[in-house]
Amino acid sequence: MHRETMSDLVAFLAVARERSFTRAAAKLGVSPSALSHTIRKLEERLGVRLLTRTSRSVSTTEPGERLLERVGPRFDEVADELAALTELRDKPAGTLRITTGDQPAESILLPALAKLLPLYPDLIVDLTVDNGFVDIVAERFDAGVRLGETLAQDMVAVRIGPNMQMAIAGSPGYLATHGSPQTADDLATHNCINLRHQAKGGISIWDLEKDGRAVNVRVEGQLVVNDIAIVRQAAIDGLGLCYLPRDYLQTHIDAGELAPVLEDWCPPFPGYHLYYPSRRQQSPALAAFVAAVRYRS
Numbered sequence: 001m002h003r004e005t006m007s008d009l010v011a012f013l014a015v016a017r018e019r020s021f022t023r024a025a026a027k028l029g030v031s032p033s034a035l036s037h038t039i040r041k042l043e044e045r046l047g048v049r050l051l052t053r054t055s056r057s058v059s060t061t062e063p064g065e066r067l068l069e070r071v072g073p074r075f076d077e078v079a080d081e082l083a084a085l086t087e088l089r090d091k092p093a094g095t096l097r098i099t100t101g102d103q104p105a106e107s108i109l110l111p112a113l114a115k116l117l118p119l120y121p122d123l124i125v126d127l128t129v130d131n132g133f134v135d136i137v138a139e140r141f142d143a144g145v146r147l148g149e150t151l152a153q154d155m156v157a158v159r160i161g162p163n164m165q166m167a168i169a170g171s172p173g174y175l176a177t178h179g180s181p182q183t184a185d186d187l188a189t190h191n192c193i194n195l196r197h198q199a200k201g202g203i204s205i206w207d208l209e210k211d212g213r214a215v216n217v218r219v220e221g222q223l224v225v226n227d228i229a230i231v232r233q234a235a236i237d238g239l240g241l242c243y244l245p246r247d248y249l250q251t252h253i254d255a256g257e258l259a260p261v262l263e264d265w266c267p268p269f270p271g272y273h274l275y276y277p278s279r280r281q282q283s284p285a286l287a288a289f290v291a292a293v294r295y296r297s
Contacts, residue, residue, distance in 0.1 A: 007038075008038055011024070012050060012067070013071070014035075016051070049063070050067060080290065091284070094123070094283070096142045097126045098125060098126065098145070098289075099130055099134045099144040100144065100145035107247070109293060112293045131197070132197055136276065136277070143289070144276070145272055145273070145275075146275055147269070148269075148270030156276055157274070159271070160272050160293045163271050164245055164246070165246045165269070168265075171236055174238045175261070184210075184215045184217055193223050193240045193242045195243075206219055206243045208265040209265065209267050223240060232249060236258060
């Protein structure tokens with residue numbers, strides 16, 4: 001790839017994200033007219049129109065949106081790695097406070113920390129497990145873990161896991177007695193194990209989707225708990241159907257202790273991300289942590 005194309009892509013990403021030549025030009029330190037000329041040259045070189053310009057707004061075309069989605073994260077990774085290299089001139093030390101749910105703590109963070117902590121004996125990671133939504137600024141956390149589709153727009157997000165999929169499952173004994181639901185509406189006749197949010201106290205809704213039809217189901221059942229490990233065990237024990245991340249149930253599905261149902265109602269969705277307020281505030285300790293947990297497909 002020519003060096004000129006690389007710089008033109010940086011210009012395109014700035015305009016596509018800011019949706020304004022004026023704001024993007026100010027961010028890049030160039031004039032709007034020069035920036036517009038750069039984008040036109042890139043479009044001519046590629047042979048496709050990337051941006052739709054009107055007197056009031058700028059938006060991406062379909063090829064432009066594809067380029068933004070595919071290339072943007074790659075440039076962000078390069079920027080993050082360069083920033084990490086610069087900040088790691090000083091040895092990471094001190095205490096990092098991280099808030100996370102129990103599943104990503106066990107499946108993602110602990111394996112990464114097993115490699116990271118021996119490298120930096122002066123680094124302390126303080127993990128707080130909380131499955132609710134935590135305001136990391138107000139609670140003075142350095143970063144938090146959350147599903148990608150629930151991230152606030154003003155946060156820096158780093159992908160730390162693959163796409164996920166929920167699963168509805170019950171024990172073979174439960175399904176033999178009560179039958180398997182065939183549609184989302186059939187859940188109304190089943191004993192479903194409800195999960196209560198630790199922070200807000202509300203009951204989790206089962207978000208299902210099939211063929212473009214989204215259904216938010218408030219299920220009924222005899223058991224309500226606030227811990228996903230207990231939900232899983234209750235399902236294994238035949239107390240009802242559970243609704244949990246597929247990978248959290250997979251070992252028990254493979255062992256025949258649980259059987260998934262309504263699989264076509266549980267499409268994939270964005271997985272876990274690490275989020276924090278600003279790259280400018282990233283300490284050497286946080287930079288090392290981000291590099292350790294970043295997901296690489």
